[in-house]
Amino acid sequence: MTPPSTLPALSAAVSRSRDLLEGRRRFIPVSMAGLVLVLVFVVGSLRYSGFLDPQVVLNLAVNNSFLIVLAVGVTFVILAGGIDLSTGAVLALSTMICAWLLREGWPPLLVIPAALLAGTAIGLAQGCIIHFYGVQPFIATLGGMFFARGLCFVISTESIPISDPLFSALAQTRVPVLPGGASLSLGAVIALAVAGAAAYVLHRTRFGRSVYAVGGSESSALLMGLAVGRVKVGVYTLSGFCAALGGVLYTLYIASGNGLHGLGMELDAIAAVVIGGTLLTGGFGYVLGSVIGVLTLGAIQAILVFEGTLSSWWTRIVAGTLLFAFILLQRALAPRAAR
Amino acid sequence: METTAEPAVHMSGIVKDFPGVRALDGAGLRLRPGEVHALLGENGAGKSTLIKVLTGVHRPESGEIRVAGERVEISGPLDAERRGIATVYQEVNLCPNLSVAENILLGREPRGRFGISQRRMNRRAAELAAGMDLDLDVTRALGDHSIAVQQLVSILRAVDLQARVLVLDEPTSSLDRDEVRILFDLVERLRSRGVAILFVTHFLDQVYELCQRMTVLRNGGLVGEFATAEVGQRELIGHMLGEQAGELDRLEASAGDDPPDAGAAPFLRARGLGRSGGIAPYDLDVAPGRITGLAGLLGSGRTEAVRLLFGADRPDTGGVEVDGRPVPLRTPRAPIAAGLAYCSEDRKSEGLVAELSIADNLMLAMQAARGWLRPVPAKTRAELVERYIAALRIRPAAPETPVGALSGGNQQKVLLGRWLIMQPRLLILDEPTRGIDIGAKAEVQRLVAAQSRQGTAVLFVSSELEEVLRLSHRVVVLRDRRVISELDNDGGLDTDRVLAEIAEGGGR
Numbered sequence: 001m002t003p004p005s006t007l008p009a010l011s012a013a014v015s016r017s018r019d020l021l022e023g024r025r026r027f028i029p030v031s032m033a034g035l036v037l038v039l040v041f042v043v044g045s046l047r048y049s050g051f052l053d054p055q056v057v058l059n060l061a062v063n064n065s066f067l068i069v070l071a072v073g074v075t076f077v078i079l080a081g082g083i084d085l086s087t088g089a090v091l092a093l094s095t096m097i098c099a100w101l102l103r104e105g106w107p108p109l110l111v112i113p114a115a116l117l118a119g120t121a122i123g124l125a126q127g128c129i130i131h132f133y134g135v136q137p138f139i140a141t142l143g144g145m146f147f148a149r150g151l152c153f154v155i156s157t158e159s160i161p162i163s164d165p166l167f168s169a170l171a172q173t174r175v176p177v178l179p180g181g182a183s184l185s186l187g188a189v190i191a192l193a194v195a196g197a198a199a200y201v202l203h204r205t206r207f208g209r210s211v212y213a214v215g216g217s218e219s220s221a222l223l224m225g226l227a228v229g230r231v232k233v234g235v236y237t238l239s240g241f242c243a244a245l246g247g248v249l250y251t252l253y254i255a256s257g258n259g260l261h262g263l264g265m266e267l268d269a270i271a272a273v274v275i276g277g278t279l280l281t282g283g284f285g286y287v288l289g290s291v292i293g294v295l296t297l298g299a300i301q302a303i304l305v306f307e308g309t310l311s312s313w314w315t316r317i318v319a320g321t322l323l324f325a326f327i328l329l330q331r332a333l334a335p336r337a338a339r
Numbered sequence: 340m341e342t343t344a345e346p347a348v349h350m351s352g353i354v355k356d357f358p359g360v361r362a363l364d365g366a367g368l369r370l371r372p373g374e375v376h377a378l379l380g381e382n383g384a385g386k387s388t389l390i391k392v393l394t395g396v397h398r399p400e401s402g403e404i405r406v407a408g409e410r411v412e413i414s415g416p417l418d419a420e421r422r423g424i425a426t427v428y429q430e431v432n433l434c435p436n437l438s439v440a441e442n443i444l445l446g447r448e449p450r451g452r453f454g455i456s457q458r459r460m461n462r463r464a465a466e467l468a469a470g471m472d473l474d475l476d477v478t479r480a481l482g483d484h485s486i487a488v489q490q491l492v493s494i495l496r497a498v499d500l501q502a503r504v505l506v507l508d509e510p511t512s513s514l515d516r517d518e519v520r521i522l523f524d525l526v527e528r529l530r531s532r533g534v535a536i537l538f539v540t541h542f543l544d545q546v547y548e549l550c551q552r553m554t555v556l557r558n559g560g561l562v563g564e565f566a567t568a569e570v571g572q573r574e575l576i577g578h579m580l581g582e583q584a585g586e587l588d589r590l591e592a593s594a595g596d597d598p599p600d601a602g603a604a605p606f607l608r609a610r611g612l613g614r615s616g617g618i619a620p621y622d623l624d625v626a627p628g629r630i631t632g633l634a635g636l637l638g639s640g641r642t643e644a645v646r647l648l649f650g651a652d653r654p655d656t657g658g659v660e661v662d663g664r665p666v667p668l669r670t671p672r673a674p675i676a677a678g679l680a681y682c683s684e685d686r687k688s689e690g691l692v693a694e695l696s697i698a699d700n701l702m703l704a705m706q707a708a709r710g711w712l713r714p715v716p717a718k719t720r721a722e723l724v725e726r727y728i729a730a731l732r733i734r735p736a737a738p739e740t741p742v743g744a745l746s747g748g749n750q751q752k753v754l755l756g757r758w759l760i761m762q763p764r765l766l767i768l769d770e771p772t773r774g775i776d777i778g779a780k781a782e783v784q785r786l787v788a789a790q791s792r793q794g795t796a797v798l799f800v801s802s803e804l805e806e807v808l809r810l811s812h813r814v815v816v817l818r819d820r821r822v823i824s825e826l827d828n829d830g831g832l833d834t835d836r837v838l839a840e841i842a843e844g845g846g847r
Contacts, residue, residue, distance in 0.1 A: 205455065206448060206455065212437055
């Protein structure tokens with residue numbers, strides 16, 4: 001038997017360290033996501049010279065700016081315990097509205113608000129259907145996805161190119177961020193700003209805290225007197241807005257409108273959110289994680305580009321593996337199963 | 340403890356109808372500032388309905404509610420909160436993913452220059468906790484804390500609301516002794532500040548310990564208001580039950596009558612059965628016709644121990660023999676085939692299907708055992724259902740009533756009946772009397788005793804030590820997820836002896 005004097009001290013120390021871990025448990029998934037991103041960079045830089053070039057790193061944000069914005073919107077929805085499958089289609093609709101209205105001769109400064117308004121309206125409608133009629137988010141947003149995708153092809157079945165000078169100018173605007181001349185596109189700056197604003201809203205406003213509360217326990221949030229309805233409608237509206245904004249950024253990036261843009265991108269966004277450590281059942285997670293998730297997916301893609309010989313579908317395989325790993329991690333860290 | 344102050348809440352002549360039933364018929368209560376007031380009655384007496392009228396969940400058909408002397412109509416839980424009436428529900432209604440501080444202050448967050456300030460929120464919550472002498476890390480997620488702490492947090496939320504009336508709806512049903520003590524200290528502290536506290540519970544001892552006055556309801560009507568000091572427990576039970584008060588006395592004798600047949604060969608023999616994190620390896624023999632009680636505090640491993648026997652959880656070590664033959668424990672199938680039956684602790688989520696009728700619920704296990712391709716003939720089915728509804732005195736006695744519409748006690752009887760139909764050789768009962776009223780409790784105990792007299796072995800798990808001792812021939816004592824001793828209940832065993840056993844940890 002262990003001498004009685006050391007045993008309590010030992011067990012106290014053990015329980016103290018466990019307490020420390022337990023109290024900070026909610027930060028583990030997002031830290032793991034950051035670790036994975038760093039790991040991908042380490043692997044990349046060991047294999048290929050030039051992988052850590054500042055511009056290569058910044059290009060991760062540039063090439064995925066639209067996905068960052070999408071993922072930020074989806075983060076709100078998932079934190080509140082829902083899901084949004086319509087974001088890819090709303091993005092496509094947004095590119096389509098931009099290209100079509102420009103072709104119709106609308107001034108570009110009206111075109112962009114129009115596209116944003118359309119996406120926001122779709123999100124609002126989805127939110128209302130989910131909240132007021134108690135429809136499953138999966139089904140409601142699946143409907144929204146078909147609706148938005150179908151609307152694209154009502155506008156035009158063909159791709160519509162964009163030649164508007166303001167759009168090209170915006171697309172080519174670079175914002176220098178590092179002394180070496182490395183720069184971000186306007187789209188990437190907007191995306192990061194959106195992520196920052198989202199983090200502020202989530203942590204510093206009553207709406208944001210209510211999102212977490214609703215995701216934790218909707219019935220409790222109701223009894224605590226929180227505006228549950230406003231939160232539920234709000235997150236889908238916000239996600240619709242983000243998808244539309246992602247569409248505008250995508251239009252700048254690719255300079256055309258097409259009903260086939262962003263096929264399956266809603267799933268990429270969800271994957272990025274989950275890889276970033278947000279719990280699919282709601283209530284746990286951070287916007288920072290979602291940004292990390294997008295950058296991780298982008299970095300894996302960059303490795304494949306550097307490799308040159310691998311099929312781009314390997315991105316999907318790696319992303320799939322990561323998803324499994326993160327879901328398992330969350331399973332292991334999940335708060336004690338309800339008794 | 341007589342106060343002449345105006346009642347904080349005065350409800351009178353409250354009538355509330357639900358489709359087909361009059362739930363409240365002239366019920367009422369008077370709640371004075373600075374008192375802890377018990378609301379008592381059997382299940383179905385109308386306690387929860389009356390509380391829900393007070394908290395605005397239900398609108399009464401007629402009657403009068405006065406808050407601080409002023410006649411009011413309470414339109415909903417939020418309205419009640421605004422009028423200073425806060426409620427702590429039996430199931431904690433907070434968000435487990437948020438920090439303790441947020442759960443206390445959500446909706447009234449302190450703001451800094453840049454929106455909500457987590458720092459100020461934590462400080463404010465810590466002050467509130469310290470003001471109540473609670474040592475509590477407010478920055479940690481609520482879900483990391485025990486149910487007891489979560490209850491305290493919801494009370495703190497009410498404190499911050501400056502509630503004048505605090506309704507505690509069975510707050511102690513899942514707490515252990517120390518936790519109940521902390522809760523009572525907090526309640527006492529609020530009382531001394533002049534808060535009016537309405538305390539709903541099934542534990543009469545706690546009523547006598549904590550409350551100054553009590554209101555008793557029966558069948559939706561008001562029986563009366565009493566000062567705790569002037570009414571003894573027996574008399575109180577008489578008020579609650581009406582004419583059935585003799586039931587308990589008759590039961591006292593039931594188990595003791597039967598001389599335990601010590602010579603019988605064990606029906607079930609468990610050796611070294613254990614599961615890491617659940618229960619340390621233990622041995623257990625169960626003989627036919629005997630009731631074995633499992634005693635121990637909440638979390639001592641009682642439920643874990645019986646779940647292993649039934650294959651509901653997979654054991655890491657050891658095994659079970661029935662009639663000398665080993666039974667595989669990967670799933671409950673083999674144990675069921677060997678004649679074991681398990682009534683779960685959580686009758687809502689693991690036992691009954693609320694939407695199905697009494698008859699369907701009763702027949703569920705038997706049908707499953709026969710396989711879905713061999714339906715029980717309608718005639719047999721009707722006979723069995725009728726027989727068991729009568730034997731168990733399930734009310735209402737209509738076989739097609741959905742189980743969700745029954746009271747807790749009657750639901751428990753349906754669950755019990757489901758396994759009795761199977762004619763099990765070993766009946767495992769996990770907290771069969773939790774949360775049901777005294778009359779139903781007595782009936783469940785009577786059924787268990789009757790079943791054992793017919794030769795069924797029974798494993799009986801309960802938090803109420805008196806109940807375990809009253810029924811069991813032999814008591815297995817658990818502590819800290821270990822079996823620490825086995826005691827014969829031969830008349831010399833009483834609660835003090837078992838408590839001493841638990842306190843000493845088996846003297847090892």
